[in-house]
Each structure stands twice: as C-alpha cells, then as structure tokens.
Amino acid sequence: MTPLQHALECAARGWAVYPVAQDKTPRTPNGHKAASTDPERIRAMHVQFGFVLVGIRTGETSNLAVLDIDRQHNGLEWWRDNRHRLPATRAHRTRSGGLHLYFIHKPGLRCSTARIAPGIDVRAEGGSIIYWPSARLEVLSDAPIAEWPEWLTPAPKPAVAPSWQPLHVTHGDKARNYATAALHNAVQRVAGTTTGSRNAALNAETFSLARFVQSGSLSPTEIAGAMAHAGIAAGLEAAEVQATIASALGSAAR
Structure with a gap:
C-alpha cells in the first residue's frame, strides 16, 4: 500500500490524518490541525503536500489515544513489567524500536511526557502520532481497540509555570x-x-x-x-x- 492508501484506510476508521515528511515533521503549514477524515480533502493534501508518512491527530477528533512506549529511558522494560495489566488492543512497532498501543480516547485525557513512567508518553488531546504501518513497520496486534485503562491516567501536573520576571533594560548598555x-x-x-x-x-x-x-x-x-x-x-x-x-x-x- 502507498502512504496515501494508508491515509485513506485510517480515515475510513475515523482517524483524522495529515501528511508528514520522512523526518516526522508536518508537511502542512498548520500541522496536525489540518488533519481530516474526508477522502477528497486527504487526496487534495496529497496533491499539494504529498504523504511520505501518515500522521494521525489524536484526541477527540479521532477518538483515539496512544500509549507511546519509547525504547529509550527503560520504556520497554516498563512495558514488559506491566503488559499483563494492559488489555489486548491494536499495537504497532515504531521506527525507533518502541511501541504504539492504540486505545479509545478518554474525555479530558491530554498529552503527557514521562508522567506515567520514564519512557512512557501519552498522545491524546492536543497531540498526534505517526501511523507507522505507512512506513512498512510491523502491526504487532490488530485486536479491536480497547478502552483507555483507568490506571494509566497520568497524575495531574501544576497548571502554573514557575514564576519568572523579565529582565530589566539597562540604559546605555x-x-x-x-x-x-x-x-x-x-x-x-x-x-x-x-x-x-x-x-x-x-x-x-x-x-x-x-x-x-x-x-x-x-x-x-x-x-x-x-x-x-x-x-x-x-x-x-x-x-x-x-x-x-x-x-x-x-x-x-x-
């Protein structure tokens, strides 16, 4: 299958897609915000920008959340220790040797980095992932997509960034x-x-x-x-x- 065919297949599943370059950067000026499930819009994006890889907008738009398990930072070790607690669900190999586990989006779930554990990221509302089968990487499981496990909901983080006062301008310097x-x-x-x-x-x-x-x-x-x-x-x-x-x-x- 071509990347465009993969994109159309994802759209048929209800996942909003957009074109991505080989280095994983969006090819559309507004990135994942351009994602669509409309076949005609997807074909038009392909003509204008070209699908090299397929990006999926995660969160409410696609009703999709992804557990991103990084090969680095002991992510795979965490997965081996906890896989018995995870429901069967769709899983893909990533280009870096990690895993993407697909789940039904939980309302209110947002992206996070290493909040569950080092090497374990969440791609949900406000984020996106690469659909790695479009790069001919392995589909490890084509099981039906499971509900997001409650125990994986990241702990909330403080909403306020550390205080910082802009530096004063010094006249003459x-x-x-x-x-x-x-x-x-x-x-x-x-x-x-x-x-x-x-x-x-x-x-x-x-x-x-x-x-x-x-x-x-x-x-x-x-x-x-x-x-x-x-x-x-x-x-x-x-x-x-x-x-x-x-x-x-x-x-x-x-």
Whole structure:
C-alpha cells in the first residue's frame, strides 16, 4: 500500500490524518490541525503536500489515544513489567524500536511526557502520532481497540509555570539590552510552541542564547531560569526541561 492508501484506510476508521515528511515533521503549514477524515480533502493534501508518512491527530477528533512506549529511558522494560495489566488492543512497532498501543480516547485525557513512567508518553488531546504501518513497520496486534485503562491516567501536573520576571533594560548598555530582548523573544517562542516540536524548540533557543554567556551579556542562570519557565509553560515536564537546558548550554560551551 502507498502512504496515501494508508491515509485513506485510517480515515475510513475515523482517524483524522495529515501528511508528514520522512523526518516526522508536518508537511502542512498548520500541522496536525489540518488533519481530516474526508477522502477528497486527504487526496487534495496529497496533491499539494504529498504523504511520505501518515500522521494521525489524536484526541477527540479521532477518538483515539496512544500509549507511546519509547525504547529509550527503560520504556520497554516498563512495558514488559506491566503488559499483563494492559488489555489486548491494536499495537504497532515504531521506527525507533518502541511501541504504539492504540486505545479509545478518554474525555479530558491530554498529552503527557514521562508522567506515567520514564519512557512512557501519552498522545491524546492536543497531540498526534505517526501511523507507522505507512512506513512498512510491523502491526504487532490488530485486536479491536480497547478502552483507555483507568490506571494509566497520568497524575495531574501544576497548571502554573514557575514564576519568572523579565529582565530589566539597562540604559546605555546596548549589548545587554540586545541580549535581554533576544531572551524575552525566545521565551515567547518556546512558550507558544505546539506539541511535537516543543523540546526541539527549547533546545535550539537555549543553544542560541548561550552566545550571550560567552559575550558576558547574560548569565547561564538567567538563561536557564527563563527557558525553564518557557518550557514548562509550553507543557513539557520539569525533568525534561532541565535536562534539555543543561544539554544545550553544555553543548554551546564546548
């Protein structure tokens, strides 16, 4: 089957799809928000953008939630320890060697990262996944899609990001003022980033800001505090935010 045929098959199941590139980035300008179950709309997207991989919008639109089990971070070990607690349901192999377990969407369920356990993510309202059979990866189980297990509902996280006060502009210090403006703009960009590219945006913006440490215009503490605020405001987990910031600042210092 071609990627377009896979997309149409998914749509027939009620899953809203959109075209994705080989590197997993959306090919439509508005990403997963362009997802549709309408065959004519899907064919039109294929003509305009081309389906290389098939993306599925998760959550209420598709009545679909996916447990994303990462091969890294001990995700597969968690799955082996807990698979006896999971109902039989549709399962796919992912390109990285992990698993996607498909479930019926639970109202109110949203995306989360490592809140259930390290290496275990939830793709639900506000998110999307790649339909890996469109890349000829294995369907491990074609069992009917089960209800979302109640015990997998992630614990709620604080709704408020850590407080951060914008830095003051210093009159006469052009280098400091330029760096401060760049920091404020980076915070706004990361905080407004959509699901699927938040960690990459946090890493790129932090790495870019590190040049101001070398020039003496900003301190690592100022950058780390501001970007932690931005990352958590975007919906990332605190542990992931701290690790990404530390990695970006460390890479820039080498």
